[in-house]
Amino acid sequence: MQIKEKQVYYLFIVSTNGGLIYDKKFSSIPLDKRERMNSDAMMSIASSLHTIHDLCSLITPPSLQKLDKSSETMIPKKVKLETVISDTFRLSCFETLTGLKFIIITSLQSPDCRPLLKQMYELYADYVSKDPYHPADQPIKNATFERLVTALFTD
Amino acid sequence: MLRSLVGSEMCIRDRYQRRVHGDLLIEGSMQRRTIYDRPVRLRPEINLSGYSFLFAEIVEYFNAKRDKNLEKNLELLGESMGPRIMELAYIREKSSKRITKHTEILDFLVNVIWPLLFCKRAEPIQQLVPDASKGHKYTSYVIYDNDPPPIKYIPFDPQDKNVICMRFVGGIVKSILEYAGFPCKVEVMHPETETPNVFDYPKTAFIIDFDESVFKRESK
Numbered sequence: 001m002q003i004k005e006k007q008v009y010y011l012f013i014v015s016t017n018g019g020l021i022y023d024k025k026f027s028s029i030p031l032d033k034r035e036r037m038n039s040d041a042m043m044s045i046a047s048s049l050h051t052i053h054d055l056c057s058l059i060t061p062p063s064l065q066k067l068d069k070s071s072e073t074m075i076p077k078k079v080k081l082e083t084v085i086s087d088t089f090r091l092s093c094f095e096t097l098t099g100l101k102f103i104i105i106t107s108l109q110s111p112d113c114r115p116l117l118k119q120m121y122e123l124y125a126d127y128v129s130k131d132p133y134h135p136a137d138q139p140i141k142n143a144t145f146e147r148l149v150t151a152l153f154t155d
Numbered sequence: 156m157l158r159s160l161v162g163s164e165m166c167i168r169d170r171y172q173r174r175v176h177g178d179l180l181i182e183g184s185m186q187r188r189t190i191y192d193r194p195v196r197l198r199p200e201i202n203l204s205g206y207s208f209l210f211a212e213i214v215e216y217f218n219a220k221r222d223k224n225l226e227k228n229l230e231l232l233g234e235s236m237g238p239r240i241m242e243l244a245y246i247r248e249k250s251s252k253r254i255t256k257h258t259e260i261l262d263f264l265v266n267v268i269w270p271l272l273f274c275k276r277a278e279p280i281q282q283l284v285p286d287a288s289k290g291h292k293y294t295s296y297v298i299y300d301n302d303p304p305p306i307k308y309i310p311f312d313p314q315d316k317n318v319i320c321m322r323f324v325g326g327i328v329k330s331i332l333e334y335a336g337f338p339c340k341v342e343v344m345h346p347e348t349e350t351p352n353v354f355d356y357p358k359t360a361f362i363i364d365f366d367e368s369v370f371k372r373e374s375k
Contacts (some may be wrong), residue, residue: 130207130308132214132320144310 007110008153009089010037012046013124015137016099020046022140024149028107049103053081053093096121116152123148200274207308214309214320226322233326238334240327244271257369260335261296268331272324273304283362293370298328298361299346311345311356319343321359328361338366 006028013022020043025034057065057079065079084091090110094102094117102117102124127145128134134142217228244267254260261280269277278299285294306320325343332339342362345354 126204126308127310130204130211131310132211132218133310142310143312 007107010105012103014046014101018047018050229323230326233323234330237330241331296363340364
């Protein structure tokens with residue numbers, strides 16, 4: 001759970017509509033790659049991840065899908081995107097009950113990020129949902145939230 | 156037939172419950188239990204999340220109004236709550252003596268009202284020396300609250316001229332003091348730290364200026 005700042009690259013929060021609400025770049029990203037990731041690129045990545053998440057149930061072969069035995073018609077449970085592993089990075093995604101997605105991109109050596117994403121969700125529920133100046137589903141411009149998220153990553 | 160049996164059973168059960176809890180007995184009819192039947196001496200607590208959501212919604216509601224008087228509206232809302240809170244606090248306090256000294260009412264605020272509203276005590280009252288050059292003759296009193304629950308999750312940015320949401324509590328304090336017979340002015344602010352324009356948020360200061368009449372009647 002104690003993740004080093006060196007290993008984290010990006011942090012995104014994607015709203016239920018697929019729009020990017022919050023993004024954070026960390027200093028461990030090499031400079032040449034940092035320039036390519038401007039705000040437009042991040043927004044398109046966020047919406048692509050939102051769509052991919054939704055498509056996961058269609059891509060999973062039926063034998064692997066767990067059926068929802070509680071319902072009578074055996075509707076398959078919605079499959080969620082949890083981790084994407086590539087040669088250079090690992091992407092972890094945590095989806096809440098409301099459809100909000102917390103996505104973190106880390107290096108391959110980093111430990112499991114799901115507890116960290118849950119902590120971020122708690123911070124969101126406290127400092128963003130209860131903020132009267134924050135309109136729903138808009139980009140987060142809350143200084144307290146920013147400060148607390150940074151504090152999560154610095155030990 | 157069944158319905159009337161069920162009805163009469165509920166009637167009996169209602170009456171039994173009322174006797175057990177020592178409330179007022181409502182004779183005969185099957186009246187529903189209202190808020191006036193509930194015992195007054197219970198000390199219910201609600202959780203901070205629910206309260207914060209409600210308060211944030213209130214602030215948002217006043218913000219959306221076109222007259223742009225957010226702080227004044229919050230104060231008015233607090234002022235309408237003050238007398239009712241005062242009555243409740245008085246009933247729960249077992250003493251029946253009326254408070255006549257201004258130091259006593261301030262202690263009542265810190266030791267009784269604050270725990271009633273926020274489940275915690277405010278800091279001990281501090282006095283401000285009157286500034287003779289500005290024409291102040293009498294001491295002002297300050298109540299500090301280091302971490303007030305209503306604004307725990309609300310951010311504050313002085314550059315953005317964010318509103319002082321604690322004016323709501325300032326309105327409550329003012330109307331409690333006036334209802335108890337102590338006319339006064341209450342000013343709410345977040346104290347400034349040594350660096351200019353940086354405020355010690357969420358610490359809140361309530362500066363209470365009693366009317367001249369209060370000091371005059373006590374000095375006799």
